[in-house]
Amino acid sequence: MAYLPIFVEAQRCPCLVVGGGRVALRKVQALLEAGAAVTVISPEARPEISSLARSGKLRLLAREYLRGDLRGFALVFVATNDPRVQHAVSREAGECGIPVNVVDVPELSSFISPSTLRRGALTVAVSTAGASPAMARRIRERIGRLFGSEYALALEVHRAARRHLRAVEADPGRRALRMARLAASSLPARLRRGDIEGANRLLLRHIGAGLEGLGFAPAALAACEPASEVDR
Incomplete structure (x- = not known):
């Protein structure tokens, strides 16, 4: 099979997860992190899923999947080992034109994670x-x-640098060149080492403004954002 790699805007997107186990929890967490509106259908659910439902972060229907349940959803994940449910949800999703991922069963899926x-x-x-x-x-x-996690901070610096250049550099070509030079620099490594002085020199050379000039308080530079590695 050939797949088209895309990133989907999931903010408030109505998404359904069929299943309530460990794999379903991973899907739920990924969807909530993306801002989706999540519904889970499963007669049994892990305590973490039930807790999220009680706190209002998702809707939990504690029952078996029924035909017609996919109505109104834009994206469906099937995280159950029951072949009957896998085939039934995949079939309904195909009929309704709804993208569906049946975990570990690519032949029943219209997309994979x-x-x-x-x-x-x-x-x-x-x-x-x-x-x-x-x-x-x-x-x-x-x-x-x-x-490493230094790239989280480096990208925030790049975002601020682009805003700064849009305000001070009228030529789009020169803006692109200056950002390309910053991207090729050792900025992430300097941030990882805590070399703020070196990072400032790079930014002043390529952008014309240092970290504080770009809006970064010293306290914000003390630690990089924790890494998140997920298999979803």
């Missing part, structure tokens, strides 16, 4: 087209060793 690495605004998704989720995880872990 990659193994994902997150560092703040940086997201790296790895897929083997369903051939080997274990290999996808291993590749993600190797990438994670190359891109």
Whole structure:
């Protein structure tokens, strides 16, 4: 199978998870992190899912899936080992034109979920087209060793640098060149080492403003955002 890699805006997107176990919990957590409006259908659910339902963060229907349950949803995940439910949900999703992922059953899915690495605004998704989720995880872990949590802060600095350049540099070509030079610099490594003086020199050279000039208080530079590595 050939897949098109895309990132979907999921804010307030109505999403359904069929299943209530460990894998379903991972899907739920990923969807909530993306801001989706989540419903779970399962006769039994892990305590974490039940707790999220009680706190109003998702809707839990404590029963079996019924035909017609997919009405109104934009995205569906099936996280159950019951082949009958897997086939039934996949069939209804196909009839309704709703994208569906049946976990670990690519032949019943219209999309698959990659193994994902997150560092703040940086997201790296790895897929083997369903051939080997274990290999996808291993590749993600190797990438994670190359891109540490300092990239979360580095990207926030880049975001601020772009805003600054839009205000002071009228030529789009020159703005792009200056940002490209910053991207090729050792800024992430300097942030990782806590070399604020060195980071300031780089920014002044390429952007014309240091960290404080870009709006970063000294306290904000003390720690990089914790890494998040998820296999969803």
